[in-house]
Amino acid sequence: MDFIIRLLLCFIFPPLAVFDKGCGTILLVLLLTALGWLPGTIVALIICASDKKKIGD
Numbered sequence: 001m002d003f004i005i006r007l008l009l010c011f012i013f014p015p016l017a018v019f020d021k022g023c024g025t026i027l028l029v030l031l032l033t034a035l036g037w038l039p040g041t042i043v044a045l046i047i048c049a050s051d052k053k054k055i056g057d
Contacts, residue, residue, distance in 0.1 A: 006048050014044035021047060 009017035014037075015030040025047060033040025 003048070007045070010041055010044040010048055014040040017044045018047050021051075 006017050014033050015026050018025050018029050029040050029044050029047070031040075032043055
């Protein structure tokens with residue numbers, strides 16, 4: 001359930017989806033989102049998907 005909510009946040013507001021990943025990650029996603037919604041969303045999805053794989057192992 002948490003993963004589904006995080007995926008929805010990736011599309012709505014990408015920096016909020018990576019809020020617990022650290023300051024650098026938040027700033028990177030925020031900068032990319034400011035440059036365009038799509039780059040920020042893609043990076044947030046990649047970060048969230050890689051976190052899901054680590055949890056499953």
